[in-house]
Amino acid sequence: MLPRENTKVVNIGNVKIGGNNPVAIQSMCNTKTEDVKATVDQILRLEKAGCEIIRCTVPTNEAALALKEIKQQVHIPIVADIHFDYKMAIAAMENGADKIRINPGNIGSNEKIQAVVDCAKSHNVPIRVGVNSGSLEKDLIEKYGGHVTAEGIVESALQKVKLIEDMGYDNLVISIKSSDVLMCTRAHELIADKTRHPLHVGITEAGTVWSGNIKSSIGLGLILGQGIGNTIRVSLSADPVEEIKSAKLILRTLGLRTGGIEVVSCPTCGRTNIDLISLANEVQTLVEEYDYKNLKVAVMGCVVNGPGEAKEADIGIAGGKGEGLLIKKGEIIRKVPEAELLSTLKAEIEKM
Secondary structure (H helix, E strand, O other): OOHHHHHHHHHOOOOOOOOOOOOEEEOOOOOOOOHHHHHHHHHHHHHHHHOOOEEEEOOOOOHHEEEEEEOOOOOEEEEEEEOOHHHHHHHHOOOOOOEHHHHHHHHOOOOHHHOOOOOOOHHOOOOOEEEEEEHHHHHHHHHOOOOOOOHHHHHHHHHHHHHHHHHOOOOOEEEOOOOOHHHHHHHHHOOOOOOOOOOEEEEOOOOOOOHHHHHHHHHHHHHHHOOOOEEEEOOOOOOOHHHHHHHHHHHHHHOOOOOOOOOOEEEOOOOOOHHHHHHHHHHHHHHHHHHHOOOEEEEEEOOOOOHHHHOOOOOEEEEEEOOOEEEEEEEEEEEEEEEHHHHHHHHHHEEE
């Protein structure tokens, strides 16, 4: 299997993916791109959360024209999402799209695809070749037993990549997605042996914040953990900012990103004498404003095992009856009234 660092490097605006570059975090606006203000406002929120590449749908000429104005007000590269109309791909690139996402299978004739490729070449814009399990061609479904398979998805993607390469362009990113976690994982394992183009990874249509995070964490963990994937999106039926939070935590958990505050908390038991669940959630919200710090924070429910369980954390609190302990590196610093635990923790984090 080709190691992640041996993939080609592709420049998406000022962000490099592939090679030794960090796995980049993406999301997609759910605003109407034609609404410049709403789209800019959402992108700025996503930037603040840690988004590094943003995708916007371009279904109309008005949306394509809006890209130029949007780009002047944001700071991360914009990927234009194109379906069916090749003219929208060309218009998006002419108005500053840093990358386009197409499925050549729904663009139309080879002449239309060639027109898109020629425009991409003249503007030096990367093309993300996207194939989803839901859009797999009938002949490939029949070839692999009458149903969608990982092998069929990979074959479809590589056919489309070859088509564009034969047109004289190889500034490409490949995306193969499925809502079936194990099928998606298998497809990435297969394609990683067959291409040097960087891979955009995600579990498509993963679901709500709850179910989507579980599916995405398992799928992205299995794929990224094997050294596959150069940029990711966690697809959630939620505020896109939630996608960024989840993506950052997945990458940190896999050791692919450092920085930011990690919160560890106990699951509570009968010894717990404080409202630990509420406290842990308050701490999780608190640390979001200190994302520039690289810390592990522990929230423990009792003073019996709290200091020991929190010994690997940089700082932590452990609840007692009406009071709690402030802990640093497993050492008890002092007792704190329960009502002051959160404010005390905040003050200590600010010092670190």
